[in-house]
Amino acid sequence: xxxxxxxxxxxxxxxxxxxxxxxxxxxxxxxxxxxxxxxxxxxxxxxxxxxxxxxxxxxxxxxxxxxxxxxxxxxxxxxxxxxxxxxxxxxxxxxxxxxxxxxxxxxxxxxxxxxxxxxxxxxxxxxxxxxxxxxxxxxxxxxxxxxxxxxxxxxxxxxxxxxxxxxxxxxxxxxxxxxxxxxxxxxxxxxxxxxxxxxxxxxxxxxxxxxxxxxxxxxxxxxxxxxxxxxxxxxxxxxxxxxxxxxxxxxxxxxxxxxxxxxxxxxxxxxxxxxxxxxxxxxxxxxxxxxxxxxxxxxxxxxxxxxxx
Amino acid sequence: xxxxxxxxxxxxxxxxxxxxxxxxxxxxxxxxxxxxxxxxxxxxxxxxxxxxxxxxxxxxxxxxxxxxxxxxxxxxxxxxxxxxxxxxxxxxxxxxxxxxxxxxxxxxxxxxxxxxxxxxxxxxxxxxxxxxxxxxxxxxxxxxxxxxxxxxxxxxxxxxxxxxxxxxxxxxxxxxxxxxxxxxxxxxxxxxxxxxxxxxxxxxxxxxxxxxxxxxxxxxxxxxxxxxxxxxxxxxxxxxxxxxxxxxxxxxxxxxxxxxxxxx
Amino acid sequence: xxxxxxxxxxxxxxxxxxxxxxxxxxxxxxxxxxxxxxxxxxxxxxxxxxxxxxxxxxxxxxxxxxxxxxxxxxxxxxxxxxxxxxxxxxxxxxxxxxxxxxxxxxxxxxxxxxxxxxxxxxxxxxxxxxxxxxxxxxxxxxxxxxxxxxxxxxxxxxxxxxxxxxxxxxxxxxxxxxxxxxxxxxxxxxxxxxxxxxxxxxxxxxxxxxxxxxxxxxxxxxxxxxxxxxxxxxxxxxxxxxxxxxxxxxxxxxxxxxxxxxxxxxxxxxxxxxxxxxxxxxxxxxxxxxxxxxxxxxxxxxxxxxxxxxxxxxxxxxxxxxxxxxxxxxxxxxxxxxxxxxxxxxxxxxxxxxxxxxxxxxxxxxxxxxxxxxxxxxxxxxx
Numbered sequence: 019x020x021x022x023x024x025x026x027x028x029x030x031x032x033x034x035x036x037x038x039x040x041x042x043x044x045x046x047x048x049x050x051x052x053x054x055x056x057x058x059x060x061x062x063x064x065x066x067x068x069x070x071x072x073x074x075x076x077x078x079x080x081x082x083x084x085x086x087x088x089x090x091x092x093x094x095x096x097x098x099x100x101x102x103x104x105x106x107x108x109x110x111x112x113x114x115x116x117x118x119x120x121x122x123x124x125x126x127x128x129x130x131x132x133x134x135x136x137x138x139x140x141x142x143x144x145x146x147x148x149x150x151x152x153x154x155x156x157x158x159x160x161x162x163x164x165x166x167x168x169x170x171x172x173x174x175x176x177x178x179x180x181x182x183x184x185x186x187x188x189x190x191x192x193x194x195x196x197x198x199x200x201x202x203x204x205x206x207x208x209x210x211x212x213x214x215x216x217x218x219x220x221x222x223x224x225x226x227x228x229x230x231x232x233x234x235x236x237x238x239x240x241x242x243x244x245x246x247x248x249x250x251x252x253x254x255x256x257x258x259x260x261x262x263x264x265x266x267x268x269x270x271x272x273x274x275x276x277x278x279x280x281x282x283x284x285x286x287x288x289x290x291x292x293x294x295x296x297x298x299x300x301x302x303x304x305x306x307x308x309x310x311x312x313x314x315x316x317x318x319x320x321x322x323x324x325x326x327x
Numbered sequence: 328x329x330x331x332x333x334x335x336x337x338x339x340x341x342x343x344x345x346x347x348x349x350x351x352x353x354x355x356x357x358x359x360x361x362x363x364x365x366x367x368x369x370x371x372x373x374x375x376x377x378x379x380x381x382x383x384x385x386x387x388x389x390x391x392x393x394x395x396x397x398x399x400x401x402x403x404x405x406x407x408x409x410x411x412x413x414x415x416x417x418x419x420x421x422x423x424x425x426x427x428x429x430x431x432x433x434x435x436x437x438x439x440x441x442x443x444x445x446x447x448x449x450x451x452x453x454x455x456x457x458x459x460x461x462x463x464x465x466x467x468x469x470x471x472x473x474x475x476x477x478x479x480x481x482x483x484x485x486x487x488x489x490x491x492x493x494x495x496x497x498x499x500x501x502x503x504x505x506x507x508x509x510x511x512x513x514x515x516x517x518x519x520x521x522x523x524x525x526x527x528x529x530x531x532x533x534x535x536x537x538x539x540x541x542x543x544x545x546x547x548x549x550x551x552x553x554x555x556x557x558x559x560x561x562x563x564x565x566x567x568x569x570x571x572x573x574x575x576x577x578x579x580x581x582x583x584x585x586x587x588x589x590x591x
Numbered sequence: 592x593x594x595x596x597x598x599x600x601x602x603x604x605x606x607x608x609x610x611x612x613x614x615x616x617x618x619x620x621x622x623x624x625x626x627x628x629x630x631x632x633x634x635x636x637x638x639x640x641x642x643x644x645x646x647x648x649x650x651x652x653x654x655x656x657x658x659x660x661x662x663x664x665x666x667x668x669x670x671x672x673x674x675x676x677x678x679x680x681x682x683x684x685x686x687x688x689x690x691x692x693x694x695x696x697x698x699x700x701x702x703x704x705x706x707x708x709x710x711x712x713x714x715x716x717x718x719x720x721x722x723x724x725x726x727x728x729x730x731x732x733x734x735x736x737x738x739x740x741x742x743x744x745x746x747x748x749x750x751x752x753x754x755x756x757x758x759x760x761x762x763x764x765x766x767x768x769x770x771x772x773x774x775x776x777x778x779x780x781x782x783x784x785x786x787x788x789x790x791x792x793x794x795x796x797x798x799x800x801x802x803x804x805x806x807x808x809x810x811x812x813x814x815x816x817x818x819x820x821x822x823x824x825x826x827x828x829x830x831x832x833x834x835x836x837x838x839x840x841x842x843x844x845x846x847x848x849x850x851x852x853x854x855x856x857x858x859x860x861x862x863x864x865x866x867x868x869x870x871x872x873x874x875x876x877x878x879x880x881x882x883x884x885x886x887x888x889x890x891x892x893x894x895x896x897x898x899x900x901x902x903x904x905x906x907x908x909x910x911x912x913x914x915x916x917x918x919x920x921x922x923x924x925x926x927x928x929x930x931x932x933x934x935x936x937x938x939x940x941x942x943x944x945x946x947x948x949x950x951x952x953x954x955x956x957x958x959x960x961x962x963x964x965x966x967x968x969x970x971x972x973x974x
Contacts, residue, residue, distance in 0.1 A: 047419035051427060054408035054471055058430055061468040065445035072448045120343045127340030141575050142344060146351050147525055148571035149564040152548040156556060157350035160357065160368045208347055258436070266438020269531060273552060283440045283532075290444055290536065296451070303444040307437060314436055488682035491649050494669040495676045496696035496745070503670075506695075510686045 073300035083296060095301045099285050103309070106281040109196065109271075110264035113203035117211040117260045118253065120204065125215035125252070126245075130224065143212055151206055155273050158202050162192045162274070194276035202270035210259040218252030219245070254321045258314060265310055282306055351568055358561035365555025377558035381566070384557040387547060391563060394544035397459070398528040401466035405527075406520045408467070409474025410512075416475070417482040434472045442469060443536035450537060457539025465537050466527040473526065474519035481515025599625035599660045599748050601646060601781060606655030608641050615641045617805045618655060623749075623783060623798075625660075628775050630784045630796035634828075634966075638805040639785045640679075643751050646783065648672045659748050670699070675742035676751040680758055681734050683726035689713070689737055690722040696745040712744040715774065732763045739771070743778060752784040756791060768794050789829045793817070801825050803966070817878075821864045823957055826876055827966035833882075834963050835875045835923045842867045847956065849873055852921035856898045856954065863956035872959035879927040881953040884916060886936060887944035897948040902926060904943045914939075918947060 073091060077083035096103075128139045146154060161168055169192050172178050181187040186197040222245065230240040246253075268283030282302065289299035331338075357367055361374035382388035416427065434442060446465050450457060489511065493503040531545040538546060548560055601623040608616040616638040623629045631639040644650040646657055648669035656665045664672050675696065683692050693712055697705040713719045716736035726734055735755060742750055755771070756764045772795050775782045786792050792799045793813035800810045801824070809816060809825045820826035823834060837849035837856065846857050847867050856875055860867070867873050877898075885892060893899060902920030911932070916939070918926040928947060930939075939945065 044421075047415040047421040050411040050415035050419075051421075054412040054475075055427060055430065057408055057468060058434070058471065061446065061449070061464055062434055062442065063430070065442070065449040068452050069445035069448040072452070120339075120346065123336050123339035124341075124343040126336055131337055131340075137579060139344070141572060142348060145568060145572050145575070146347060147529065149351055149354055149568045150529055150545055150548055150560075152531060152545050152552070153354055153560055153564040154350040156368075156548070156552055157353040157357070160353050161349065163368060205346065205350065208343070212343075262436060262438055266440040266532075268440065269549075283438070286440055286444055287535070290447060296448070299444060300448060303441045307441045310438055310441075311436065486680075486682060488678050488680070489684060491669070492676070492678055492682040492684070493695070495647055495649070495674075495678075496741070497670045497699035498695070499668075499670050502699055507684060511684075 069300045069303065072296050073304055075297050079294050088297070091297050091301045092305065095298050096305060099282065099302060102280055102282045102285050103305070105279070106265050106283065106306075107309070109200050109203060109279075109281060110261050110267075112200050113207065113264050114211075114257050114261040116200070116204040117208050118257060121208055121211035121215055121256065125212050125219055128212075128216050129219035129222075140216070143209055147209065152269065152273075155202055155206065155269060158198070158205065158274055159193065162198055162201070164191055164193060168192070193274065194279070196275070196279050198274040199270050199279045199281075202274045203264045203267060206267075206270065207260040207264055210263075211256040214256040214259065215249060215252040218249045222248050250321065254318065258317070262310055262314065266306060351565075354561050355565045355568070358558060358565045360558055360561075362558065367556045367558050367561065374558075377562045381559050381562045384559045386542060387557070387559055387563070390542045390544045390547040393459070393541070394528055397463055397466060397543065398524050400463055401470055401527040402520050402523040404463070404467040405470035405474050405523045406516060409471045409519060410478050410516055412471075413475045413478035413482055413515075414512075417479055418487075431472050431475050434469055435476075439469070439532040440536075443533040446533070447536045457537055458541045461537045461539070462534055462541060462543065465533045466530060469530075469533060470523035470526055473522050474516075477519035477522060478512060478515045481512050481518075485511055599781065601749055601783065602656075602658040603642070603646070604656045604658070606642075606645055606652040606657060608638070608645065608650060609653045614805055616645075616652075619807060621800065621807065621810075623781060625781055626779050627797045628772070628782045628784065628795055630786060630792035630799045631802055632786055632789060632792040632799050632828075633802035634787055637802040639802045640753060642802070643676075643753055643783060643785045646749065647674055647676050647751050649676075673745075673748040674751060675745050675747040675749075676753060677735075677738045677742050677755045679754045681726075681738040683734055683737055683741070685726055688723050688725055689718065689729070692726065692737060693741045693744050695741065700745070708744055712740045715743075715777070716740045731759050732767060735759065735767060736770075739774065743774070743780070746778075747780065749781045749783060752782060754786055755784070756786075756788075764788075764791070771795060793829070801828060803828075819862060819955060820876070820957070822965070823874065823961045823963055824966035826955075826957065827964070831879055831927055832876045833879060833923065833926050834957070835877075835926075836959065836963070837873050837875045837922075839867045839869050839871045839873050842869050842871075846951070847873070849875055849956075851875070851923075854898075854900045854922050856900075857951040858898075858954035858956055859952060862954065865956070865958040867956060874957040874959050874961070874963060876955045876957060877949055877953055879915070880913075880929045882926075882928045882947050882949045884918075884928050884930050884939065885946050885948070886938045887946055888938075890946045893946060893948045896951070898951050898954060900926070900947045902945060902947060904939060904941050904945055906941055907939070918945065920947070 071085055072083070074085060074087050074089060075083040076086045076088045076091075124139075124143070128136055128143070132139050160166070163169070169178070169190060172181075172192065173190050178187055178190055178192070181197055182189065186200075187195040192198050192201075226244055226248070227240055230244045231237075235243060266283050268281055268287050271279050271281045271284050286299050286302050286306070289295050289302065357370070358377060359373050359375065360367055360370055361372045361376065362369070363371050377383070412427070412431065415421070416424070416431075443465075446461075446468075449455075450461055455461060485508075489507055490503055493507040494500075498506060529545060530543075531549060534543050534546060535549065542550070544563075548556075551557060551560060601621075603619055603621040605618045605620060606616065607614065607618040619642065621642075631642060633639045641650060645652045648664070648667055648671075652665060656663055658664065659673065664674075684695065687695070690709055690713075693709045694705045697708060702708075710719065710722075713722055716739060718733060718736055718740065721729060721733065726737065729737065735758075738755070752771075756767050759767060768791055771782075775795075784792070784796060793816075796813065798811065799813055799816055801808045801816065803824050809821045811819075816825060817829050820829065820832065823832075826832040826834065835851050835856070837851035839847060840850050840855070841848040842860070845860055847860050847863060849856050849858070849867075858875060863873070865873075887901070900920050900922055902918040904916055905919040905925075906917040908915050909932075913929045913931050914935070916928045916930065918928060920926050926947065
């Protein structure tokens, strides 16, 4: 139906009397779109333009800011804050991989093995949402507290020696280390990984597993050659729904981390809300946006799934 | 050993589930704590004080009711606007379709902080007072795309012949929409609305940038993480969790009963 | 809405439908008499469904007019037409129960007391006890009857059926064919039935229009179409035809004599769709069940005056009531012959030399300037 002339238009060409009714009909989609699109244009696109202009302004809070096309701000922001950028990408990337590794078995369990427990498990995955994520993140402060049971166990098993050597923890502390931040990010975005994974796994016809088995595939081969490829749409949208918000997050770094674990979100937040250096803050968030959009585009291209909305 | 290998997925899956549930358990347990200092991070002794007086902390319940208000209005706004867009996208051919699709997709593909910061840039430049209205505007904006996605999926799976059948059976355009299209699209619209409510109610980052001095519930929790965490936030967190689970379970039971009541 | 007094014929005058540069239906004139069971038969994409949708008002014709009786309805929306449709895969409203599905049209027309009519209609289709169920709780055949009831309860002037039996299995389809025919006789409403199944069209309809490539190839009663196809498409699409390319040897009399390889065949001039001229080409057709088969050793038992062709059996398949043979012959590499299993000749096995013979009256002639295989692949695709 993507032919240049729609059925309605073809009818118009041949039959003048129906012209007015058809015209009204053709305007219907635009009326439906108008309010929502206007909302997005004014409160999503226009702000981006304002932010773009802010990022090339100079001045101070007292004297006001002027647009001076000062692109130097971008370079300065990048050179000053590149460690935070790299850290953000590293933490978000690690959390995404962990989410996939942790989330896949659970999604698989719910989709294929849960039987009559399926709905209960789904509820348990979604229910934590209803307790504010800030409260739940604060709970990790208790769980990972110095000298607490979790740290004690990790210490006894010499796990902390390994993570310490990797630079993820310091001494026998977990709180205020990169490990705590990544752990919090992973925790916070796990449901966003599990739900799309579950949706795409659940659609798979279980007879395909039987067919693969019938055609001499061992269970592990069946998973590699049939199940996992078919769940790719879920993997792609799950990783995006995890990585994108994680890369801009500052809550976990603030609550569970220290000054050494500051992510780019923390920098943008403090530039905007405490230091009030608007041009730098605007430039930083544009750089973050550009990095994320470029990575997402490349990722979607490579994964070959375009239809995410 | 064999048993272990066969149930590896189950073991790992339940492990993940435990990881996801653990904080909720901690939140619940610590709602019965009687902490020594200002912070409720270490177990001291059992106490029901907080449960007896959940609003006993200044501004806590006020922030909760503000969050609920904003969530209700944001859900309403985003659901109406988003449903209209979803219908336009699925049911009509028009120019600029690709552009509209990208415009819907972008807010979902952008770190929240970028939208938060740019909205703040707009409000500052326009000299708009930050508060209830700026929060509501922002929430409708970022919930919109999720509603579109949910409704679109449902409408796409709907047989267009159902609407043709209605028109064939003497239902005009309005009747067709009210009696056939809307009831069938309802689960998608409900899903979008529910998602909006949850996203808006729990939103922190965008609200943090655009709230000025207005304090929503997540803002209150954030502030208390700096100043001292009252036990009451655990009480409210636990109560919401329990209410949500109960609502789902009751809904399930009613659904099952209705299904069983019908002759097969 | 019933308007039985006025002439209720459906008249299509020069209607056509284009989608951009694609023409789904070429300008078409068709009159469907009131009270008839009319079938539009063709392969998918032949324009039959588009034609039906133009009668329903779901598509607007690019040119031409649609009239019901004296009333022109070309630009009326579907909800203002006294026409109802039984949709392909039924399109029952999933959120309403059977009773409300059937009552839907009555309620939309503002009729207050629908109870009696709905219940009577559910009785007619034998679904009275299912009124409170939801569509997904019914079997395919039951859903199909609900779809019919939902349309018929409105007493439309015309009932349109879009592949109504396509989703049913073979046995149920047979049963529903008879059922629909019974209902049509009972209510006396004009039925316009779209199908790709030639057997279904021939069983149910009084008149069949065979469509191909957006045009009506031939229109007539089922037997007339079967016995006297006017094009190779109709000959191949309705049943099976053996088509032999032949040269006209004698023409002008009441019989035409043609030759192909060593065979000399006769056919009545009246059964030729073109006027044959001596020296010209003609496609000679005969249906497989009209042909008799004897072993070459018994050739002298064949009566004089019958059309005769020699060949070798290349394949045979036993069907039960009949045996189907494929004969390799100099006149045509794959002649099909169906022989009733009355007395089976044990010598008729693949490789046997045989003689085919049939009454010249059963032979028809077609214009040779057509694709001899038209309509063959589409049958297999449709089945």
